[in-house]
Amino acid sequence: DAKTTQPNSMESNEEEPVHLPCNHSTISGTDYIHWYRQLPSQGPEYVIHGLTSNVNNRMASLAIAEDRKSSTLILHRATLRDAAVYYCILRLPGDYGQNFVFGPGTRLSVLP
């Protein structure tokens, strides 16, 4: 399985931008990069995904390195509600959506 590596934890101040890095040096050309987050006592929640180009949505932005061996999830203004574990997941090729491989993720703390 293609693996991702993320820092175990990060800290941010409220209202400031947060850059969450993810390394995926063994990514293949067809792997999509997905980000999910897990708020306390909840199931994982979709954040964003991309293939090669940078992506923006209402929750976050995803910056993908040109060689695709790393990516960065950007929260433009962190709020207390953004405190969660963030997972960077490679969507492995396959006919069906079963191949979500979760790593340990990054635990983000947001300080008021």
Added chain:
Amino acid sequence: EAGVTQFPSHSVIEKGQTVTLRCDPISGHDNLYWYRRVMGKEIKFLLHFVKESKQDESGMPNNRFLAERTGGTYSTLKVQPAELEDSGVYFCASSLYAGGPGDTQYFGPGTRLTVL
């Protein structure tokens, strides 16, 4: 629109007993997945239904686990007999599409299972 729901939210049973977990996916989602996180480990895939058919059950740990999805709506995951190492949080997810970039999975809140 209602999200993925799971029942019960918590279950405490003794080793050797049977427990059945239920998942109701988002209406119209043909794809249903079970995952679990056991103590100190990462979230692991268990199996995937497409409608009522098991598409992939490669993550099921052993034959004490039985998943069903009769009629292609809700799903149940039965553990019989439960062992101590089955303790953890069991998540269900559903998606409209399967495969490709559009298969965003929507997760339920999970069922916390404790086996004593």
